[in-house]
Every structure is written in C-alpha cells, then in structure tokens.
Amino acid sequence: MPKIATREAYGEALAELGEEIKDIVVLDADLSKSTKTSVFAKKFPERFFNMGIAEQNLMGTAAGLATCGKIPFASTFAVFATGRAFEQIRNSICYPNLNVKIAASHAGITVGEDGATHQSVEDIAIMRSLPNMTIIAPADAVETKQAVRAAAMLKGPVYLRLGRHPVEPIFDENYKFEPGKGVILKNGKDVALIATGTMVAEALKAAEMLAKDGIDAMVINIHTIKPIDKEVIMQAAECGAIVTAEEHSIVGGLGSAVAEVLAEEKPTPMKRIGLRDVFGQSGRPEELMKVYGLTAEDIAKAARSLRR
Amino acid sequence: MAITREKVEELTAIARRVRRHIIDMTSEAGSGHPGGSLSCGDILVALYFHVMKVDPQNPDWPERDRLVLSKGHAAPALYAVLAEKGYFPVEELLTLRKINSRLQGHPDMKKTPGVDMTTGSLGQGLSAANGMAIAAKLDGKDYRVYAVLGDGELQEGQVWEAAMAASHYKLDNLTAFVDHNGLQIDGPIAEVMSPEIIQDKFRAFGWNVVDVDGHDFEDIIRGIEEAVNTKGRPTVIVAKTVKGKGVPFMENQVDWHGKAPSRQQAEEALKALEQ
Numbered sequence: 036m037p038k039i040a041t042r043e044a045y046g047e048a049l050a051e052l053g054e055e056i057k058d059i060v061v062l063d064a065d066l067s068k069s070t071k072t073s074v075f076a077k078k079f080p081e082r083f084f085n086m087g088i089a090e091q092n093l094m095g096t097a098a099g100l101a102t103c104g105k106i107p108f109a110s111t112f113a114v115f116a117t118g119r120a121f122e123q124i125r126n127s128i129c130y131p132n133l134n135v136k137i138a139a140s141h142a143g144i145t146v147g148e149d150g151a152t153h154q155s156v157e158d159i160a161i162m163r164s165l166p167n168m169t170i171i172a173p174a175d176a177v178e179t180k181q182a183v184r185a186a187a188m189l190k191g192p193v194y195l196r197l198g199r200h201p202v203e204p205i206f207d208e209n210y211k212f213e214p215g216k217g218v219i220l221k222n223g224k225d226v227a228l229i230a231t232g233t234m235v236a237e238a239l240k241a242a243e244m245l246a247k248d249g250i251d252a253m254v255i256n257i258h259t260i261k262p263i264d265k266e267v268i269m270q271a272a273e274c275g276a277i278v279t280a281e282e283h284s285i286v287g288g289l290g291s292a293v294a295e296v297l298a299e300e301k302p303t304p305m306k307r308i309g310l311r312d313v314f315g316q317s318g319r320p321e322e323l324m325k326v327y328g329l330t331a332e333d334i335a336k337a338a339r340s341l342r343r
Numbered sequence: 344m345a346i347t348r349e350k351v352e353e354l355t356a357i358a359r360r361v362r363r364h365i366i367d368m369t370s371e372a373g374s375g376h377p378g379g380s381l382s383c384g385d386i387l388v389a390l391y392f393h394v395m396k397v398d399p400q401n402p403d404w405p406e407r408d409r410l411v412l413s414k415g416h417a418a419p420a421l422y423a424v425l426a427e428k429g430y431f432p433v434e435e436l437l438t439l440r441k442i443n444s445r446l447q448g449h450p451d452m453k454k455t456p457g458v459d460m461t462t463g464s465l466g467q468g469l470s471a472a473n474g475m476a477i478a479a480k481l482d483g484k485d486y487r488v489y490a491v492l493g494d495g496e497l498q499e500g501q502v503w504e505a506a507m508a509a510s511h512y513k514l515d516n517l518t519a520f521v522d523h524n525g526l527q528i529d530g531p532i533a534e535v536m537s538p539e540i541i542q543d544k545f546r547a548f549g550w551n552v553v554d555v556d557g558h559d560f561e562d563i564i565r566g567i568e569e570a571v572n573t574k575g576r577p578t579v580i581v582a583k584t585v586k587g588k589g590v591p592f593m594e595n596q597v598d599w600h601g602k603a604p605s606r607q608q609a610e611e612a613l614k615a616l617e618q
Contacts, residue, residue, distance in 0.1 A: 060481070084477065084512070092470045092504035099474020102452070102460060104405070105481070107474075123467055123501070131452050131461035 038201035041232075042140040044176035045197050046071025048183035049108060053079045056187055060100055062086055062109045064093045069199070070110040070140040090115045094123035094135070101133040106187055112146075113139035113155035113196060117162055128192050129165040136186045138195045142172075143282035144310065144327060145200035145233060145320035154315040160287025162194045163261050170261040171214065172196035174235035175205040178258060181212035189214060196232060198282075200320045203236045205256075215259045217267030223253035226278065226338045227271035231257045231289045234280035234308070237324075240331035241280075245338055252338060260289055268296045276341035277305040280334050285309040306337040344571070346393060346564045354560045357427055358388045362589045363616050364423035364436050370609035372440040375448065378599040380420035382524040382557070382584040383491055387412075387424045389563040390489055399429040402456040408486050409475045411460040413468020414493035414522060415449040416601070422446050422455065430457035466499025468492065469519060473509050476517040476577075487571070490519045495527030497538035503548065509577040510549030517577045518570040519550075522557065524586035526597050545579045557582030590615055 053059050053075055060082045067073040067085060076083035086093040090111055097107035109116070116139040117124070128135045142155045162170050169189060173179040179197065186193040205220070220235070221242055230238035235256045242252040253274055255267055271277055277297070279290035290307030297303045310327050324330050361384050369375035387410075391397065395408040412421050419439060426433045431445070438444035445454045449463025460471045472490035479486050496502060509517055521541055529535045538544070542552045551573045555566040563582065570578035586600070587593025590612040593604075604612055 082481070086508055087504075087511075089501075089504035089508070091466075091501040092473070092508055095467050095470020095501065095505065096474040096477065096508065099411075099460070099471035099476075100478050101474070102409075102471070103475055103478030103482075105474075105478050122464060123470070126464040127461065127467050127471060 036204040038203055039176035040199055040201045041173055041176060041179040041197040042071050042199060044179035045138055045140070045183055046074035048180040049075040050078050052184060052187055053082065056106065058104060058106045059187060060084065060105045060107050062093055062097055062107055064088055064090050064111040064115065066111055070138065072110045090120040091123045094120040095127050097135045098127040098133050101135050106134055106136065108136045108138050110138040110140065112153065113142035113158045114153055117155065117158040121161060125165055129167045132167045132191050134190055136193045136195065138197060140197040141199045142196045143198055143233060144315045144323045145198055145282060147200065147320045147323060148317050150317040151314040156284045156310045156315065157287065158196065159260055159283050159289065163287060163292065167191055168261060169193045169214065169259065170196065171259050172232040173258055174232055174256050175202055177204065177206040177208065177210055178212055181210065182258065185212055185214045198233055202233050205235060205239070212258070215262055215264060217264035218256040218258065219253065219267065220256055221252070221254040223251040224274055225251045226276040226341060227253040227255060227274040228278050228280065228334060228338065229255045229257055229271055229289070229293055230280040231260060233282045234329065237329070237331040238280050238334055241334035241338065244331060244335040248339065250338065250342060257289060260292055263292045263296060265296050265300065268293055269301060272297060272301045272303045275303065276338070277303055278308060278334055278337045278341065279305065280308040282329060283309050284312060286312055304341050306341055308334050308337055344394065344564060344568050346561055350393060351560045354388050354392055357392055358385050359616055360427060361388055361420065361423040363613055364426070365419045366590065366604060366609050366612045366616070368419045368423065368436050368439040369603040370606055371437045372603060374440060374603050375419055376416040376601050377419070377604065378586040378593060379414060379493060379522065379524065380417045381588045381590065381593065382586045383414065383417050383522040384420045384588070385558050385560065386491060386520050386522065386563060386582055387420055389560055391424050391428050393564060394567055395489070396486065399457065402430060406484065406486055409459040409488045411468040411472040411488070411490045412450055412462055413490050414465065414496055415463030418448065418450050421450060421458070425457040465493070465496045466501040469502055469505035472517055473505055473514060476514040477512060479516055488517045492519060492521050494521055494523045494525065494538060494541065495532050495535070497521065497541060498536045506545060506548040506550065513575050514577045515574050518567065519577065519579045521579060521581045522584050523581050524584045526586045526595070526600065528600050530597055541581055549576055551576050551578040553578060553580045555580055555582050557584035558588060
C-alpha cells in the first residue's frame, strides 16, 4: 500500500460527503491546494468559500453559517487555525457550542523545510483547553476518511488534526472508527505504547523492536484526544509502564492528557515522546523526526528505560 | 417601510422605556455598560419594532431576520428591547449579570431567547453576520441580517477582514450599523486610535454608505430603506449618536462607558427619562 498524507484523504472524504450531506460548506484561507479542499471546491463551487488570508474572519464566518444550520468545515494550516484565530474559536465557536469543524492541515514537525513558523507543535494543547471542543488526530488515510465523516455527524465543534507528509497505511477498509474510543492495535503485558496521529506507525514499529528484546508491548491508537478514552488508558496502566508518543510538544498534548488521567486514577510510571518544549527548524521530515527524538527507536528506548 | 408620525411616537415611547430599563438593569447589577447601551438603543428599537421580521413566540424561526450585536457590551439595550418585544418577561431584566441568570454580561445565544449570536469580544460580530447572510443566499431565503458595531470596535483588524469578504461575496442582504458615538474606554476614539474617516474606509472596501442621525427614527428608517434597496453590495449605516443619550449627566461622558449608576444616580437618570 502506498503512503498517503492525511490531508489528501481529507480532501477526498469532503468531496464524497458533500454529495451526501448537502449542509456541508467548506471555507479556506487561500490554502485550498495545500489543505486539499480544492477537491471539494471543484465539485461544489457554490458551497466553497475562499476567505482569503484572513483566518479570524474564516472562523467567525463559519460560526455564522453554523447558526443557520450549515456544517462548515473551516480549513487552514494548524498554526494559523489554532494560533491566529484562537479567540475566535473560543468565543464565536466553542462558547456557543456551534457546529463548526476546524480541519487543520500541516500539523506537526513533518511540515519540514518551512521551519518553526509553520510547524504546529502546540495546537492540541491550545484546543484541549477549550470546553465543548472534540479533538481528533487520525493516524492514516483510512482513519482520516472515517474521522471526517464522524466529525460531520457529531454535533458541536471538532478539531481535526491533519498532516502534510505521506504516512504509512495502518488500517484496512474494514476498520470502524468510533469517536472517543481508543484502539488497541496490539495486546501486550510489559509496557503500553500510546500514540496519536503520525506517531501510531512509529509505535507499531517500536513494538516490533521491543519484541526482539523479549518485551511484550501493548500498542494503542488514541485518535480522539478529547474527550480522551479513560477506559483504554486504565487498561494500558495494567502493564505498569506507559510511553506516549505524539508529533507535538510534550506540554499539553496527548502525553499530558494521559498523565492527567493516570495521576488521578492510577499513578503509573511513564515517559512522553514529543518535542521537549522547543521549537523546530527547517529540514526534511525524516531528519527532523530523528533530531527531535520522534522515531520508533526513541519510543523503544523510552520503553526499555521504564522497564529497568 | 415608510414610517408614519404615529409610529415615530410609538417608537419614541418604547425607546424611553428601553432607556429606563438600561438604567434600572445596570444599577441593580452594580456593573455593566450604560453609555454605549443608551447610544445604540434607538437603532435597536427601530430594527425590532419597525423593520425586522421576527416572532418572539418562536425565537428560532428559521425565516427570521437576524441581528448580531457585535458591540456586545451594549447587551442591556438588546435585552431591554427583546423584553419589550415579548421574548421574555420585563421583570427578568433585573437579573442582569446575576448568578444563574439568562442575561449574561455579554449576549449569549444559548441562554437568552432572541439572541442570534454570542458576542462580546469586539471585532467578531460582522464575520458571524457574513456567515448568516451567506447561508441565506445559499438557501435562497429572503431573511436579512443586521449587525451593530461600535466605532471604537473598528480598530479591530477582523472587522476589515469581514468588510472585505462581505463586499467580495456581494452580501446585499447584510446591513451593518456603526454606532458612532465617538468615545471608547480610554477616551475619544479620535485620540485613542482614530478609525476616521469611517465612511471612506467602508467605501474603499466596496460598501454602500449611508449617514444617519442615530436618534432620529425617520432618518434611521431612511437609511435602512436605502440598504434594502441597494443590490450587489452590503450597506453600512454610520449612525451619529450620543454616548449616554437621554441622561444629561451621562451624555458624552467617557466615564459612563463601563460604570453602573448608583441607586441615587439611577433615580436622577430615571427622572430625566420621564416624559
């Protein structure tokens, strides 16, 4: 199976759903070729609105559309969606609990060469602090397609975190996405690897590496970071050690969310794989993953250290 | 839409009651924004009692005209008008800003019947109004959307993003009011950060511009008629108003932007607002 970027799957899913759900409208901020909303725009030009390079108005307009029964998908890069238009998302979307879907592409460090200004490594943390917001970070193209459909069906604001860089396929067409439900990809008893988005593939590779050392690792895909699946985290805690992995800062993202659950319910030794409170830099995605400690090897190493 | 002498008298009487409510509400709450509520009161009365197609018995009626109070701190004016219109009991106005009240310090569409959009953070309302106007066009519906902005609010960049988009998408079913009272928290808008010349700026963004006296019902209605008859572009009605209008000691006084009158001051204000 070829590698596909989740943003590609997003564009296709939108265009398919547009046929089925007539209330879907799509807004973009001059990035439709990158966010792939151009696929929808081509098919449904009357329901596509390019708002230009104006993210605050993008979010506010989406809010207004939602009050009239539309299901707006507001798309732009994750940095601009969550940073530039944070307060619009807070006050005009989340507080009135409006049915706006924010599809943020180019999340994480694998944006690559554009450098730190365009690498969104704090968007989960920002969105997680907002009441009413659901956060979904799909791991591959199959999951993305289903997540877009689920987002359209959910009532209320949803933040969809998508990547630019092609990722390995994890799921087949029989996969059933359930919002809010963590997915156990591999059972294990020695350590649990809990990953989200692009890091799910790395966690699976890490589990293979650990198996060679005789360590039986459980692998969990948390596609919905908020509300987080406490039940599956408690199952993971049974292993006695947990490693979280995310293409995001370790501050406020998946690792924090898991740690919060464990601290209150069942304190468990854990390590967080993610950017350690630093900005990124320009470089090829694979190079950046190595430099910032986001590879399968890094996950395996963290798991081994917890076992000792 | 033309307005008769009798109608003007009726609106004037409602507006006076609305002003009295604003004084009572803010005084009872011990906080709030009387100055800018009093300045935009007549605009809201004209809209709800002569222009807008609404049904207080059915606040969410899909065919209704919409209003976005972008200058959300003028919530007391909006609540007073909605209560007078019959959306909820007038007595409820005195719960403004109190715990568990439906009347929040700034408008909350999920709590208050008749409030079409949650606002309060300045600069965001016109974008929401755009979204509503686009939805009307998409659905082939003839409802109209009104937005009321403050003049100080024009300092927010998002207003101009929205102004550009409204013009680009030819939203002739959208009418924005600028409540031009000339004052903001820190002083005259001309001194803090001048948005002048407001008319020229909107014109440059492709809008039809009308100037009215924001305390003259015939003039306000004339402006709205021109907006309704203007096709292919949105209209902004720049309404010259007086902050604190109707209460002599509040008129044109910056201090009354965000301060509630004491009970004694309220009595004095109410006396001035008697016929």
